[in-house]
Amino acid sequence: MKAYEGRPAATAGVGKDPVNEPMIRHWCEAMGDTHPAYQGPDAVAPPTMLQAWTMGGLSGHTDRSSAYDELFGLLDGAGYTSVVATDCEQEYLRPLRPGDRITFDAVIESVSERKTTKLGAGHFVTTRMDVRVDGDPEPVGTHRFRILKYQPTRLPPPPLPEALRAAPSTARKPKAKRPRPVINRDNAGFWDGVAGHRLLIQRCGGCATLRFPWLPGCNACGSQEWDTVEASGEGTVYSYVVMHHPPFPAFAPPYAVALIELAEGVRMVSNVVGVPYDKVRIGMPVRLEFLRVDEDLELPVFNGLVGSGG
Ligand code: ZN
Numbered sequence: 001m002k003a004y005e006g007r008p009a010a011t012a013g014v015g016k017d018p019v020n021e022p023m024i025r026h027w028c029e030a031m032g033d034t035h036p037a038y039q040g041p042d043a044v045a046p047p048t049m050l051q052a053w054t055m056g057g058l059s060g061h062t063d064r065s066s067a068y069d070e071l072f073g074l075l076d077g078a079g080y081t082s083v084v085a086t087d088c089e090q091e092y093l094r095p096l097r098p099g100d101r102i103t104f105d106a107v108i109e110s111v112s113e114r115k116t117t118k119l120g121a122g123h124f125v126t127t128r129m130d131v132r133v134d135g136d137p138e139p140v141g142t143h144r145f146r147i148l149k150y151q152p153t154r155l156p157p158p159p160l161p162e163a164l165r166a167a168p169s170t171a172r173k174p175k176a177k178r179p180r181p182v183i184n185r186d187n188a189g190f191w192d193g194v195a196g197h198r199l200l201i202q203r204c205g206g207c208a209t210l211r212f213p214w215l216p217g218c219n220a221c222g223s224q225e226w227d228t229v230e231a232s233g234e235g236t237v238y239s240y241v242v243m244h245h246p247p248f249p250a251f252a253p254p255y256a257v258a259l260i261e262l263a264e265g266v267r268m269v270s271n272v273v274g275v276p277y278d279k280v281r282i283g284m285p286v287r288l289e290f291l292r293v294d295e296d297l298e299l300p301v302f303n304g305l306v307g308s309g310g
Pocket of ligand 1: 202204205206207208218219220221223293
């Protein structure tokens with residue numbers, strides 16, 4: 001697989017549209033970004049739009065190289081049949097302006113050793129896309145995209161013997177598990193806290209604004225410095241919905257999903273436990289507890305303090 005490193009993943013790709021004002025305006029409206037640099041006759045495109053200019057849209061691209069397909073075939077053949085996107089890193093080297101025509105090349109930058117992850121063993125494949133403006137050899141930005149091709153830890157159950165196939169099958173299905181959280185560099189501290197039965201809120205090192213969920217930077221002042229404060233565990237139901245349909249594996253509807261306002265002022269989505277779903281109310285006081293969902297997963301939930309004097 002190392003032989004695929006350096007081989008092209010896509011060559012001579014062409015952006016479907018030149019950099020243009022309508023797409024910039026839609027992006028800024030969707031993001032709530034009112035920065036003046038993205039408006040007016042001298043507007044530049046927001047750097048974070050980089051991938052918007054290279055994506056194929058629903059009609060796709062036809063420039064994917066055979067090397068990429070071969071590598072995936074090799075991994076599939078070795079049993080690494082599942083895929084999950086893990087992260088993306090971008091570098092912005094110079095601004096793009098309306099009218100710029102986009103070209104790009106992508107290379108298979110690295111294929112990792114076999115790694116063991118919670119999802120299963122597999123290989124990380126990193127592709128790097130160099131984005132250029134037509135006619136200029138210097139990239140305007142790079143986009144690194146990493147996926148994990150892996151062999152799921154939990155293999156599907158083997159087929160049932162013939163004699164059992166006619167029998168009701170519901171009892172034989174392994175119990176579905178709740179989805180696993182995606183833990184990354186930006187939120188690992190939160191999950192470390194959960195493991196120690198502490199609900200940690202980020203506090204900005206620049207302006208002391210509390211924030212939740214965890215983010216790399218402060219929305220109030222932009223600072224990337226932070227520490228944490230431990231939530232007292234007291235809160236109230238700020239809002240809620242009762243989920244009836246569609247049913248998801250591992251969840252038994254109807255159940256209440258609540259937006260909890262913590263005493264510290266930040267809000268988080270969680271489950272209310274200890275109260276029937278139809279007794280959850282806005283303003284209901286709740287108290288943090290930790291729910292062991294299964295052998296690998298513990299979650300912060302909130303116990304409704306109905307009739308307990310809370
Ligand atoms: Zn701040």
